[in-house]
Amino acid sequence: MSEIEKINIYVPDQIGRTLNDDATLFEVFKRDGCSVNRNRFLSMLIVGYYNSYVSECQTKYESLQDVIERYVSNMKQQNSLAEAILKKIILPEVPKRKGKNPIRLSLKPTHETESIIIKIISSMGTDDYVSQYFCRMFMNYCEKPLFERERIIFRGNNEFLVMACQAKRPITFSTIWNSKVIHEVLPYELTFGQEEMFNYLLCQEKNEYSGNYEARAYRLNRITQLNFSTTMVSMSEEVRKHLELMKFYGPQYPINDDEETCVKLTDYGVISYNRIYYGRPKYERIEACPNGRLLYFNCSKDQIFFYFRRFEAGAAEILYPESLRERMIKFHSAALESYKEG
16 A cells, blocks of 8 residues: 555646546446546556656657757756746646636555656656646646547557567457456457547457357457467458458458448438448448439448438438348337337
């Protein structure tokens, strides 16, 4: 247990909400599986971002020094001026405790963060506080896109998976939602979705029922208990082709066949397709037809299903394959029955 006292960090309201949202999106929960474990999340952020944050600040500081030394000859004045500009102008402004909408974050030091906190305290100037340091760090973190923030929080697993992909070495892992099932996969690439949101491990995994190798995707935040495997296996060319398609169409949706999908859209359906961006599948070609358009897809059938089921009745109709058409019919039929019973 750490002997350092709890640290109160005051951040702007928007930063506090972003941190809480990230903890939820990255599923950093307490044992009940639904309550955000804020202290664990902040600890993961500090451990995952500290070295990079120091490097980023040092780069900015050195750039300032290069400019200042052209106009100021005294070395001490150069350093003081560079530090002042960095804190007051370059880095985000730290809100005052009684400022507008401050959110208080209570950080309880852990075994993982204690050495970092001690290092920060020992390197701070006389006019700075550890709470201000963390506030600037958190604000800087929140400026990054979501997929980069996820890589920061899960830095250890991210680095392990990148190394495994480069080495083309099989690995084993479980997931946070089912720790008893061990997945043995050949990693291919760690990439992010088309909306630049979450990171996914694209990999080859054997289907335990068919015995065939398939293309799979796992979210970075859900991977745990990572280890290298002793199994020797090579990447199937068929799986590699499907993994490349997943990178193009959306890594969160597995593709394991080359079957084409055709969807008929009414004129209103075309408007909906252009308007509903999130998860939108990319079509290969489009043809005019009476009262609308025919769109042809080679992407995942799951992506087609989850996207077009959001459309209003009659706006979109899956013409083929029959299996996907039946899946959509069953979904809407079950929804209708549920409303009737309600």
